[in-house]
Amino acid sequence: MKTRGTSLNPHNRYQPRVIARSRDGEWYQSEEDEPNPDSIATEVIDERVRSIISRNRSPDVPFDQSINPYRGCEHACIYCFARPTHAYWDMSPGLDFETRLIAKPNADHQLRRELDRPGYTPSPIALGVNTDAYQPIERERRITRSLLEVMLEYRHPVSIITKGALILRDLDLLSELARQGLCSVRISLTTLSNDLKRRMEPRTAAPATRLKVIRQLASAGVPTGIILGPVIPFINDHEIEEILTSAASAGATRASWIMLRLPLELDELFQDWLQRHFPDRAERVLGRIRDLRGGKHNNSQFGRRMTGTGPYAQLIRQRFNNRARKLGFSLHASEPLRTDLFRRPGGEQMGLW
Incomplete structure (x- = not known):
């Protein structure tokens, strides 16, 4: 399916009934109906949220608060670990995740309400995780x-x-936040190949564009780093050193990496993608993933799910760290941001009444 990561729509695991398309020609209403369209439009549904800040207790990520303005993602990355969450909304983690999106139009109003609560203690919020x-x-x-x-x-x-170049639209806000020590950005950079990008991240910015984004953010004083995630065995692992070198030349100062994860329905989607795009190496890729995950395709255990275990995981870590250190990258998980400037506009006066 053109410009989409997958054409599959695997069954929603929370739905007890399975609906299957008929192949006898009676499913479609007329000859004009196209049984296998090569493209599909994006549908956006609005959700009036009652809360907007999500709390995190995982030791594997360097933040304890996050906000997601949207559910589902039109970028259509085939490896996205968030795909299985679409099942919570009675939709498929496959094509639905890319085409049936949920927007939160009252997010800013709800954020003000939550920040105004007397018991709220400021800590960095990760936006769009x-x-x-x-x-x-x-x-x-x-x-x-x-x-x-x-x-x-x-x-x-x-x-x-x-992964989006649209972030440059907000450079005015980001640069002012950064000037006060309140902002950092990580660009997800998974490949420098336009062909591979087109196959596994069809609606994201091109690699050269992402390097341009890094360059412009850094020039504006915004602390900018990269996440090489995911590393996929025999697909993009050979690019580690080149990606780091290109990111450093563009002005990135921090770098981290994540190994491919295949939770729940993502396993089926990724295997189908492998067979369609890289049938010659599909079994090698899956075999190496099993080596990383204790014989399985996924291991959700804290401390292991982001990097895997075994000789291959150790090799990737050594390669990444060695080149990153030579290039002067900081390997700390996140940029230190200030919390002492936090204020509630109008809140100080409200306390007098």
């Missing part, structure tokens, strides 16, 4: 920008991870 805050629909919806405006108003620290 589960799905990309700068996916294509943000151009019109502008929910991410409205959240950044609240962050600046409250002087609240925020970190961002994205």
Whole structure:
């Protein structure tokens, strides 16, 4: 399916009934109906949320608060670990995840309410972790920008991870937040190959564009790093050193990596993608994944799920760390951001009444 990561729509694991398409020709209403379309439009549903800040207790990620302006992601990355979460909304982690999106138009209003609560203690909020805050629909919806405006108003620290060049639209807000020590950005950089990008991340910015984004963010004083994630055996692992070198030349100062994870329905989707795009090496890739995950395709254990275990995981760690240190990268998980500037606009006066 053109510009989509997958054409599969695996069964929602929470739905007891399975609906299957008929192949006898009677399923379609007329000869004009196309049984296998080569493209499909994006559908966006609005959700009026009652809360917007999610709390995290995982020791594997360097934040304890996050906000996702959208559910589902039009970037269509085939390896996205967030795909299985779409089943919670009675939709498939496959094509539905890329085409049936949920937007949160009242996110900025709800964020103000939560920051105004007397018991709230500021700590950095990670923006767009589960799905990309700068996916294509943000151009019109502008929910991410409205959240950044609240962050600046409250002087609240925020970190961002994205593959989207649309982040440059908000350079005015990001540079001011960074000037106060309140902002950092990580660009997800998984390959320098346009062909591989097109296959596994069809609606994301091109590799050269992401390097340009790094360059412009860094020039504007925004602390910028990269995440090489995921590392996929025999697919992009040979690019580690070149990716780090290119990112350093563009101005990135921090770097980290994540090994491919295949939780729940993502396993089926990724295997289908492998067979379609790399049938000659599919079994080698899956065999190495099993080596990393104790004989399985996934291991959700804290401390292991992000990097895997065994000789191959150790080799990737050594290669990454050696080149990153030579290039002067910081390997700390996150940029230190200030929390002492936090304020509640109007809140000080309200306390007098």
